[in-house]
Amino acid sequence: MRRAYSVETVRAAEAALMQRLPEGALMQRAAAGLAVACGDLLRRRGRVYGSRVLLLVGSGDNGGDALYAGSRLARRGAGVRALLLAPDRVHEGGLAALLAAGGQVADGPDGLGALDLVVDGITGIGGRGGLREDAAELVRTVTRSRAPVIAVDLPSGVEADTGQVQGEAVRADATVTFGTYKPGLLIDPAAEHAGALRLVDIGLGPELPEPPDLEALQYADVAALLPLPGAESDKYRRGVVGVVAGSERYPGAAVLAVAGALRGGAGAVRYVGPGADAVIARFPEALVHAGPPSEAGRVQAWVVGPGLGDGGDARSAVADVLAADVPVLVDADGLRLLDAGTVRTRTAATVLTPHAGEAAALLGAAREEVEAGRLAAVRELAARYRATVLLKGSTTLVAEARDTPVRVNPTGTSWLATAGSGDVLSGLTGSLLAAGLPPRDAASVGAYLHGLAARHGSHGAPVSAQDVADGIPAAWRDVRQG
Ligand SMILES: NC(=O)C1=CN([C@@H]2O[C@H](COP(=O)(O)OP(=O)(O)OC[C@H]3O[C@@H](n4cnc5c(N)ncnc54)[C@H](OP(=O)(O)O)[C@@H]3O)[C@@H](O)[C@H]2O)[C@@H](O)CC1
Ligand SMILES: Nc1ncnc2c1ncn2[C@@H]1O[C@H](COP(=O)(O)OP(=O)(O)O)[C@@H](O)[C@H]1O
Ligand SMILES: [K+]
Numbered sequence: 001m002r003r004a005y006s007v008e009t010v011r012a013a014e015a016a017l018m019q020r021l022p023e024g025a026l027m028q029r030a031a032a033g034l035a036v037a038c039g040d041l042l043r044r045r046g047r048v049y050g051s052r053v054l055l056l057v058g059s060g061d062n063g064g065d066a067l068y069a070g071s072r073l074a075r076r077g078a079g080v081r082a083l084l085l086a087p088d089r090v091h092e093g094g095l096a097a098l099l100a101a102g103g104q105v106a107d108g109p110d111g112l113g114a115l116d117l118v119v120d121g122i123t124g125i126g127g128r129g130g131l132r133e134d135a136a137e138l139v140r141t142v143t144r145s146r147a148p149v150i151a152v153d154l155p156s157g158v159e160a161d162t163g164q165v166q167g168e169a170v171r172a173d174a175t176v177t178f179g180t181y182k183p184g185l186l187i188d189p190a191a192e193h194a195g196a197l198r199l200v201d202i203g204l205g206p207e208l209p210e211p212p213d214l215e216a217l218q219y220a221d222v223a224a225l226l227p228l229p230g231a232e233s234d235k236y237r238r239g240v241v242g243v244v245a246g247s248e249r250y251p252g253a254a255v256l257a258v259a260g261a262l263r264g265g266a267g268a269v270r271y272v273g274p275g276a277d278a279v280i281a282r283f284p285e286a287l288v289h290a291g292p293p294s295e296a297g298r299v300q301a302w303v304v305g306p307g308l309g310d311g312g313d314a315r316s317a318v319a320d321v322l323a324a325d326v327p328v329l330v331d332a333d334g335l336r337l338l339d340a341g342t343v344r345t346r347t348a349a350t351v352l353t354p355h356a357g358e359a360a361a362l363l364g365a366a367r368e369e370v371e372a373g374r375l376a377a378v379r380e381l382a383a384r385y386r387a388t389v390l391l392k393g394s395t396t397l398v399a400e401a402r403d404t405p406v407r408v409n410p411t412g413t414s415w416l417a418t419a420g421s422g423d424v425l426s427g428l429t430g431s432l433l434a435a436g437l438p439p440r441d442a443a444s445v446g447a448y449l450h451g452l453a454a455r456h457g458s459h460g461a462p463v464s465a466q467d468v469a470d471g472i473p474a475a476w477r478d479v480r481q482g
Pocket of ligand 3: 062120121122123124151152153154155156
């Protein structure tokens with residue numbers, strides 16, 4: 001599991017650790033790890049000796065890290081210059097170390113085009129709000145130069161706790177972060193600025209509390225959660241997932257949701273709605289029913305909403321499903337038709353799977369607000385609806401109404417931005433719910449497999465939603481083989 005902690009928690013853990021260590025020890029650990037990462041990048045481009053490195057140095061400890069790492073590179077023969085944003089408040093020990101190693105202070109950002117590396121030490125966890133104009137102007141110049149950039153702890157200008165970016169922010173090829181990941185490194189739009197992530201162990205682990213603020217499942221975590229049939233399993237014990245999706249206008253949504261559900265681990269898929277002919281034509285193994293969902297027979301979890309339209313039948317189908325005392329996943333049109341009071345008072349689990357536009361409608365906010373502040377939005381939705389919420393998009397997040405860590409999906413790919421792929425995800429996740437996974441696990445495992453499936457289907461080329469559904473078995477195998 002990858003874990004991320006808020007700045008407040010990181011600071012408290014660092015304070016506790018520092019009490020047991022000589023002064024400056026943590027910064028030396030951080031700088032040593034940073035210098036190794038910089039050396040690796042320089043070696044990939046040539047060699048460290050004789051390379052040209054520019055440090056962007058802010059007035060805090062983030063700048064101190066950059067200066068000490070720069071001094072290590074200078075001792076290995078790199079030509080290191082430091083551009084000081086606030087010369088009168090620079091980290092004195094760091095600057096002295098750089099100068100003693102043969103580094104220099106730069107007059108300005110000249111010669112950027114000829115650089116082998118820029119080290120961004122403007123702000124780390126002490127950055128507040130958007131970058132000030134002098135820093136923002138420097139960042140614009142560096143971005144235009146296309147010089148390779150390594151960010152120290154965080155790309156300057158991104159918000160560590162939320163992943164928000166106000167105004168200008170560094171775009172790094174890699175970010176070397178210390179002690180633990182910060183939420184902003186894993187959540188867009190900030191995550192997009194961070195490039196490849198490298199975590200440097202500075203001994204913080206034992207000081208960090210449980211649970212983290214944010215977590216990302218990895219292969220082994222997903223493998224441990226996948227529902228596998230036992231020797232005594234039958235189709236009912238494996239779980240039956242009911243799918244209420246599609247309409248005369250959108251029969252394809254029914255097919256795609258069923259396609260996802262058939263690959264999610266449930267023992268049977270029961271389809272209810274007007275798309276039965278299309279479903280059976282494509283998937284003869286599906287069970288179909290034409291009446292209301294409550295009369296369809298045994299179901300351990302429902303999926304309701306993809307392509308449902310908004311007619312009276314659709315509304316009553318959503319109400320019918322929400323009245324059942326089993327887990328229910330509500331997606332797409334179902335999100336517009338649900339009764340908030342009913343969702344809040346359900347005793348069985350409810351999983352809502354909005355994209356940013358649907359989340360905005362549920363919150364009464366603007367779509368841009370949700371996209372800029374995904375973490376706050378998903379937490380707020382989960383609390384307001386007392387539901388598990390999977391917020392789709394460039395970073396998919398899963399939050400619960402209970403105070404558990406928000407999960408961030410690491411497998412997403414923008415190839416998933418294709419019509420109908422959300423229908424596949426809702427079927428897949430509903431199937432995992434029917435197979436018995438708790439709602440947060442079902443949602444985060446569903447998103448994980450869905451992202452991997454798209455990568456399998458894509459290999460750098462566009463995928464259709466059907467390709468994503470067809471890629472799910474390969475994603476399972478991938479996860480099980482580690
Ligand atoms: N603690 C530890 O044990 C360890 C910490 N470590 C390192 O320390 C970092 C934290 O250092 P930190 O606390 O000094 O804050 P930091 O990120 O340098 O930023 C503060 C400076 O930025 C400035 N500034 C703020 N907002 C700004 C803006 N919008 N635009 C422009 N400037 C802005 C602000 O200026 P001021 O407001 O004071 O004028 C202040 O001078 C951490 O990320 C890690 O790299 C590691 O060595 C491991 C051990
Ligand atoms: N830029 C992106 N990067 C990664 N994943 C994305 C991106 N845009 C959309 N997705 C994913 O694609 C799927 C789209 O679902 P949805 O918006 O419901 O579309 P549809 O209704 O057409 O099925 C979701 O799983 C979402 O997380
Ligand atoms: K930085």
